[in-house]
Amino acid sequence: MLSQAHATVKQLIAQFQAHSSHYLSPKYQEAEVRADFIDKLFTALGWDVAHDYQKNPYAQEVKVEKAQRQADAASQKRADYAFSLAPDYKTVQFFVEAKKPSLTLRQNRDGYFQTAKYGWNAQTGVSILTDFEEIVIIDCRAKPDFDTILQNELRYFKYTELQDEDTFAEFYWLFSREAVAAGNLARYIADLPKAKSSGKQLRLLGGRYLSIDDSFLSYIDDIRLHLAQAFYQNNPALNSYQLTEATQRTIDRLVFMRFLEDKQIEPETLLYNIASAAHPWAKFIAECKRLDTKYNGIVFKPHFIDQNSFLGADETAFRDIASDLDHTNTPYDFNYIPVHILGSIYERFLGNIIAIDNGKAAIEQKPEVRKAGGVFYTPKYIVDYIVENTVGKIIAGKNPDYITKLKFADIACGSGSFLIGVYDCLLDYHKNYYNRYPDKAKSAGCHFDEATGTWVLSIKQKQRILLNNIYGVDIDLQATEVTQLSLFLKLLEDETMASANDMQVLFADKILPNLSGNICCGNSLIGYEIMDIMGNELAQDEDIRRKINPFDFQAAFASVFATGGFDAIVGNPPYVKVSDKELLAYFKQHFQHQNYQYDLYLLFLERYHALLKEKGLLGVIVPNTWLQSVTFTKIRKHLLGDYRWHKILHGKEHIFDAVVDTHVLVFEKGSLKGKSLFDVDITENQTIVFYQQLDQNSFDKNGGIINILAKPEATALFKKIQAASETLGTAATVYNGIKPFEKGKGTPPQTEEIVEAKPFVKENQSKPAGANWKPLLRGSLINRYENLWHEDSWIQYGEWLAAPRDSKIFEAEEKIVVRQTGDRIIATVIGKDIICRNNLHIVIAQQRNHKFLLGVLNSKLANFCYYQINPERGEALAEVKKAHVEQLPMPKIRSAAQQKLHNEIVKLVEQLLAAQPKARAALSDSDKNFHERFIASLEQRINQAVYQIYGLTADEIALIEAAA
Known part of the structure; x- marks a missing residue:
């Protein structure tokens, strides 16, 4: 080439x-x-x-x-x-x-x-x-x-x-x-x-350069602050909600005007004429009223900012904003900013509100956004994957008349990224359909494009698709407005001034449809039944009503539920733990598949089922904890029993700019019958590749932990090991270590000053004078078969600590400790009166030999089993949790041959515990090499003895060794 x-x-x-x-x-x-x-x-x-x-x-x-x-x-x-x-x-x-x-x-x-x-x-x-x-x-x-x-x-x-x-x-x-x-x-x-x-x-930016999305976000954030301050100065009676809405609607209109200019649907002089007018705000309002007669939709819909009683921004401030946004003065070009990028910008933009602080307008992050750690926009390749495997699968091979009856939704739609993806998929399908069947194109209302020699969809057809097929709900009113704006931008993306004018001439109709019946504001998780729990409070407190915002799906979308519900639901639900007492009371009463820990994404996973029609498809991206957490048994049982799984996409790298591991689920509503294979895909550098196929029937129907990354042969071996074992949680008791400091905890309750000063812990010094000072061991001070405490870390132990645990735990003569931080089992034994921090798990057995249990815990077999329980290997901030330790299998000793191997492991562990300090103390390379080779041989003999106890074959041993 x-x-x-x-x-x-x-x-x-x-x-x-x-x-x-x-x-x-x-x-x-x-x-x-x-x-x-x-x-x-x-x-x-x-x-x-x-x-x-x-x-x-x-x-x-x-x-x-x-x-x-x-x-x-x-x-x-x-x-x-x-x-x-x-x-x-x-x-x-x-x-x-x-x-x-x-x-x-x-x-x-x-x-x-x-x-x-x-x-x-x-x-x-x-x-x-x-x-x-x-x-x-x-x-x-x-x-x-x-x-x-x-x-x-x-x-x-x-x-x-x-x-x-x-x-x-x-x-x-x-x-x-x-x-x-x-x-x-x-x-x-x-x-x-x-x-x-x-x-x-x-x-x-301290030398950093701005991408288009970061730059435009910064730009409209700056406009929002200036507008809010100008509006508040002229309209001091506005509250925070009104001020937020006024600035949002003004920015939406300005952005939409620029879009119309760049697409040449409207003359390029819109913003120039506003900026150069004697009274820019009045000119802006006049243009908005003119555009409303042509475009309809929420953007130019009459609003309180259009009223004479609203004084707007002062002339100079608004003139500067309009002039700066005029296409001759700005590098932003809406011909080339994809609508999904605008969505990502708005998603982050919606994370803030206008607050009034000491008589001044200021920008504040929403409390729920702070709690969630920020706003995280779903990347386009994930949106495309979900839409392709839900909406794309449903419409494949169907004709437009059939598709007209389908209903697709995102019930936590945010700025509308998933709904844009759905709309885009539908538009592309219709365009391709009519070009495959040109005899049907003209009668359906398509126009023939002489320049490309193809049939294109008319604005009227795009309107119908939007109104017939797409639904969204969000608790945030601004989000629903931005979703509508984004869908309007997508509708007009390929239009021209001529096609827009033709629409009005031919149909005497407005260009944009009214989406108020499709995109609604409300709480998708809470219906008006909450009045039974907090009726008076809801009636009397407007802020609480706004916060909860109950929503009735059956009333809002009656035509959808007359046919059984949605054909597909897509989206990215919020990932936030629920702590509000009234909301918890409601969720406990109305949600049946939740354990004691309530998270919004788990509640959404349950809610989807009631809104989907039978055989409807669910495509969502959620944290992977629903698969791995021992506390989420009910939701796993629900998802296994009430859906047929099609695909799970594992995010090998972090899909969001946050330390949260996610999966994409593509499930079909309906009980499982017979064998059901599903695909596991993985992401690699934003490319999606097939990983393996699994049988849904192979998982524990009672809601046990699921590892989708384990190969079937590894799963079968793990089950064999489990059958010959008892769990460590049965063989012993596993405890958490102490937590020294937390405001309001301990006796007496700790103050903020105590938490800051940390007076009960002393590091890097000899034992302090005074009573109750004991050795303090943390996770980083242990290795396999080794305690690295060197008489320089101390804690004043007593009830004044935030979580001191039962003192009898630390009084035990011997115990095993397991490091929490990491992606593998690291354990050793320690003696009495050593206090362990909460980054260590403490294992105490009454009947079983600690050194035998330690040998098994540090073996390759135990780590193999751990990876079946918790596939976090190599991931950032991986943790060995207490529940994971409790689930590790410990072999049952049932024969004389097994008892002999048991005793051999105990002796080998004793030798290892003695050898480790010698290796660490060795000065010369030859001495280190001598001790390290001896330690390696002892560990290898322990591994072989554990294999023999379980009676493993050569192939099974090879499987474990390969995973080590």
């Missing part, structure tokens, strides 16, 4: 050289150089520029801008070429912006800025500016700054340089189709030095 491409390009170079005076003439236009050279260059690189093979316009890797272009770069709205990779045709890998060769590109600041603007808005990383005579690779990672834009040049080629094989290879292995498909371009971008940001960005 490389040599063939190079030969073609050398011919193009020779042609340009032979007639350079013609090609460099100002009369030779951009359209000509594209056809004569640039198209052919990228065709040589393996791209189907002319669409000789990729005939379907919805499945083409190269999008070529065919519209008549104006010479003025400021008025240009689309890049000349956008390159993507199948099957993700909507994610641009890089842009190519063409110019006529008579222009000198290195002096063309407008061209650099324009190219960087396209790439930055679409998050491509790099893009190309070329007139064929010159090729410039532009850095698009940083927000483009016109004054410094020439610094964004990464590489410059004169066309004649590409005659050299090595130089051409450099270009080819970045931008050829095979190079991009192999990930070369992505690696090149990842390995680039930190992006060159403008001085302003550097000052604001």
Whole structure:
């Protein structure tokens, strides 16, 4: 491919050289150089520029801008070429912006800025500016700054340089189709030095550059604060809720106006006219009222900010905001900011509210967001996976009349990312259907696009799909408004001023549908039955009513439940523990599949079942603790018994920017009958790959822990070991260590000063003077068969500690301790009067020999079993929990041969306990090597003895050894 491409390009170079005076003439236009050279260059690189093979316009890797272009770069709205990779045709890998060769590109600041603007808005990383005579690779990672834009040049080629094989290879292995498909371009971008940001960005961010989503979020956050302060100054009677809503609605309208401008659905002068008006706020309100007559929807719907009694923002402040957002003054281009990126921006934007503090408007994080540790937006590849395996599976092979009757929902919709994904899936399916069956397209209301030779959906059809198929609920009113805004943006994404005007002329109708019956505000977990628990409080306290916000699905979506419920529910429910007493009382009464620990995501997992119709599909991303926590038996039993599992996607890396391990579930409502195989997929670098297939029937129907990563042969071996064992929790008692400090705990209750000063613990010193000082052991002070305490860590033990535990635990003559932090079992034995912190588990047996139990705990077999119980191996912040330790199998000794092996293990452990200090004290390398080899031999003999006790085969031993 490389040599063939190079030969073609050398011919193009020779042609340009032979007639350079013609090609460099100002009369030779951009359209000509594209056809004569640039198209052919990228065709040589393996791209189907002319669409000789990729005939379907919805499945083409190269999008070529065919519209008549104006010479003025400021008025240009689309890049000349956008390159993507199948099957993700909507994610641009890089842009190519063409110019006529008579222009000198290195002096063309407008061209650099324009190219960087396209790439930055679409998050491509790099893009190309070329007139064929010159090729410039532009850095698009940083927000483009016109004054410094020439610094964004990464590489410059004169066309004649590409005659050299090595130089051409450099270009080819970045931008050829095979190079991009192999990930070369992505690696090149990842390995680039930190992006060159403008001085302003550097000052604001300490040298970091802003991606489009971070930049726009920062931008609208700044607008929100200025608007809120301006609104409050002129309208001091507004409360926090009203102020938040006023700023939100104003920003939504401004963003929507910019979207309409960039898509050229409305003239580009909307914001310019507002900014240049004598009274900008009044002009803004007048434009909103005009647009409401045309567009409908919640964005321009009459609102209290439209009323004369609302004084708006002062003229100067609002003029500055409108002027700054005008397309001539901003790098933001809504042609290239994907709607899902806008959704991610709004998701984080909604995490804050306007608060009134000491007579001033300020931005505050919502309490529930603080509790959850922030706002975490679901990545697009996860949304796509869920939608494809739910909605995509349901509509596959169906006709539009059938699809019209289907109902899809997200009942914790946030900014609408999943509903955008569902809508996108439905639009793509309908477009492809009508182009496969063109005889049905016209009668269905499609328009024929002469430029592409394809049938496209009309606005009316897009409206119907939205109203017929898509439903959402969120407890936050602002979230439901943003969801509607996002869906409207998706509806208008491919429209033009002509198509929008045709809609009004042909149907005498508004362009946007009324979604108030589809996207609703309410609490998906709580119905009006809560009045039975806290009726008076709800009636009297408006803040509590707003917080709880009960919702009746049957009343809100009567037509959905008349046919049995939703056909699919998708989403990402909140992950927050419930602590409110009234809410706990409600959940205990109305939810049957919860254990004592209530988390919102577990409640949602139960709630979905009542809202899905029989055989309806569920596709959600949730923490993986529902599989692994010993306390979640009821929800596991429910999900195993009331659903047929299709897929579980394991997040090998953290899917969110938070330390939470997640799974995607794709389940079908309905009881399991017969054998049921399901796929386990895993994510690797945002790529989803098949891992294995498992049988749902193989899991404990009573809700035992489930390990989806264990291979079937490993699971079978674990079950064999369990059958010949008792759990450690049966053979012994497992205790938590002490917790020294916590405000309000202990006798007397600890104060904040005590928690801060930590007077009851002394580290790195000899034993303090005074009573009750005892050795303090923490997890990091033990290793396998080794206690590393060196008389320098002490605790004043007594009832004043936050959680001192029963003193008899520490008075026991001998006990095993197991380290909590880590992803494997690390244990040793200790003597009496050593106090253990709560990062150690303490094991005390009355009948069984501690040294035997220790030998088994530290064996390879025990770690193999631990990985079956808790597959957190290699993960950040992995912990060996008390419940995990209690579940570890300990062999039952039933024969003389087993007793002999038992006694041998005890002796080997005693030798190990004696050998470890000698190895640590050894000074010379030869002494260390001598002791370490002896220790390794003892451990190997213990492993073999444990295998023999269980009577394992060579193949079974190999399985354990491979997992060690």
